Amino acid sequence: MRTQEIFLLLAGLLGVGLIASVGAVLLLQPSQPPTPVEVTVEFRIIGGSVGEGKALFGFGLENQKITSPGPTLKVKLGDTVRIVFTNVDEVTPHTLALVAEAKEGAEPIYQPTIGTPTKPIEIGKSGVLVFKVDRLEKFYYVCSVPGHTTLGMHGEIVVEG
Numbered sequence: 122m123r124t125q126e127i128f129l130l131l132a133g134l135l136g137v138g139l140i141a142s143v144g145a146v147l148l149l150q151p152s153q154p155p156t157p158v159e160v161t162v163e164f165r166i167i168g169g170s171v172g173e174g175k176a177l178f179g180f181g182l183e184n185q186k187i188t189s190p191g192p193t194l195k196v197k198l199g200d201t202v203r204i205v206f207t208n209v210d211e212v213t214p215h216t217l218a219l220v221a222e223a224k225e226g227a228e229p230i231y232q233p234t235i236g237t238p239t240k241p242i243e244i245g246k247s248g249v250l251v252f253k254v255d256r257l258e259k260f261y262y263v264c265s266v267p268g269h270t271t272l273g274m275h276g277e278i279v280v281e282g
């Protein structure tokens with residue numbers, strides 16, 4: 122092999138190495154961390170059975186009694202709200218969804234929900250949701266498991282300007 126050929130071979134290898142290095146650096150760039158959301162109000166809510174023979178379902182604030190319907194929550198327009206929901210029921214899975222009306226199958230008003238009818242929060246488990254209040258009208262938190270809103274598992278969220 123002549124000197125010139127060896128030089129070209131080395132130059133070629135160096136080029137390939139350089140391209141591979143640049144590619145590796147680009148691939149290894151950490152993805153941008155999500156912009157931190159500043160939560161302005163938090164509610165810790167429990168859900169479960171209530172009433173005579175535990176025939177109804179309801180919600181309550183953590184360390185308080187469960188009522189049916191649940192307590193009215195107050196938020197302000199522009200609040201970033203975090204809701205932590207814990208299912209304290211001894212038997213039944215539940216969810217917490219934010220909807221436009223306190224009735225079965227109501228339209229969701231904010232996403233996400235804590236659990237769904239097909240994948241509810243099991244007894245003793247918790248879930249979290251965060252949303253930003255971007256409209257003035259009141260809305261509701263309900264359990265979206267079929268039949269549970271009717272059995273009292275709903276509460277109002279009032280929005281103040």
Ligand SMILES: [Cu+2]
Pocket residue numbers: 178214215216264265266269274
């Ligand atoms: Cu429920």
